[in-house]
Amino acid sequence: MALLEQPPSPGTRTAALDRVRAALPDLAPAERRVADRLLSDPARAIAMSISEFAELCEVAQPTVSRFCRNVGFPGYPALRLGVANDFAADGHQARESAPDTLSPLADRLRTDASMPNAARQLRLARWVEIWPAPELAGAGAVLAAGLAELSVPAACSAVPNHWPRRARGMPTGSVVVLLAYGNAEFGASAGLAAAREAGAQVVYLAAAPSRQLLKEADVTVPLPEGPSAELVGLLLADAMVEAVRQASNLAGPPGPVSPWRPWAQVQTLFLPYSPDPIPALHLRAPQSVRRDTLVVFYNGFRGNKEQALPPGVTGNRVSPNIVAALLNAGHDVLVPDAPGHGDRKRAWQDVAELHQASMAGQGPDLLKIARAESKAIVDAAFSLGLVASKDRLAVVGQSWGGMQTLFKLACDPRPACGAAIMPVCDVTQMSEFADLGDAARVATSGPSAKLAPQLAGRPLLVIAGAEDTITTPGHIADFVEALRPAYAASGASQHLRHVVLEDVGHEFDPRQVDAVLEWLDQYLAAA
Structure with a gap:
């Protein structure tokens, strides 16, 4: 019977240790030895791998696995998570029962200036090794479980003799977290030297830190002193997981789709279009x-369709966060390559140079193609069975993809609504095309107020960032104001909404997702 299928969350219990105690009379002698070790020091046990714990119990690994099944868990990882869940729950209850004592400690951890830097290191790590001192072994295991829930690959080991071997197996880009309440001498450990040799970054968290480690660590976070090391450790685990959550830019409703791990339900399609099909991902x-429902989504400039997939490439955290949120909200997503992007250009061609030449009159008019293909994309969505009716079809895009949204919504009347996030409303605002203001193709095919008659009445959300220096709030506001008379004349002024987000540049912000999902809820029919 699988008692725990998900990582632990504060405030819930699995009663793992209670189940072990209840099973004691029925266990074989070797399994009883495993149970005794677990019950005598559960914090240390859950900070060990199965091989480490079997060695401590002086039994074979299959004995540990059999013990786990006999107490109601499918295996040792689930047992560790069950015990960690109880630690998290007990810590949560303790914090709730003594807020006057613990709230200041929790606030100090959450607001420490070094916490965001440490969280970014963990968020971007290819692998995280957590090496706690004995007094924080339980907190280390809870931290590892919380990170795993956020798709950060992490493991905890409280056996210093095993650290060198674990370090040698770490991939490039790993992080080692040293976790201590007192002045633990991690610096004397051969594991730390092996981690350095493997190129790992070191994050050091301690209440009474070693001076040497303060010099050697890449990131340090001070721990406050509290009523007990265990409670401070659990406060730390909570604060660090929350900081990593913030660094993950998660948005929208909770769900199984994460911008930080692959999503299996993806299909490559080729949408019919002449002279060449349009590559897309569904x-x-x-x-x-x-x-x-179906949302046709477009990336920013230079972005191919794959950059919208969870997990996104480093440096492009906008599209994967938006797409993951759309999926968790229940919308299927179709991501075509825009003209001159991805598989719609030769591998050696530079996107900017290709568009510069096109706008200057050389080769195909890529802006004109972006308009002309709108009908073909909607036709393909229906013919391939991706969506059943136009009232369940929307278009969303960010930056250059926001411009694609304007084109698609203006050039085909069937999508029910659209949302343009940080849209390019004037291509000459981009530095690559600043000197092309007099180009004929920019005037005739680029985005401009000439789209107003086609867009009038169509539900359109336009989102700008007050600090955006690429698609500036001023040029987006000018475009929106040029649309307003046509919307007013059509009797649908409420169908045009302009949102400016304070303190946001040309970057992802969860408020973008909130606004888009609200817009889709308003204008897309639900099954």
């Missing part, structure tokens, strides 16, 4: 929340 929303 992502299906989780079955439990599917709404039988």
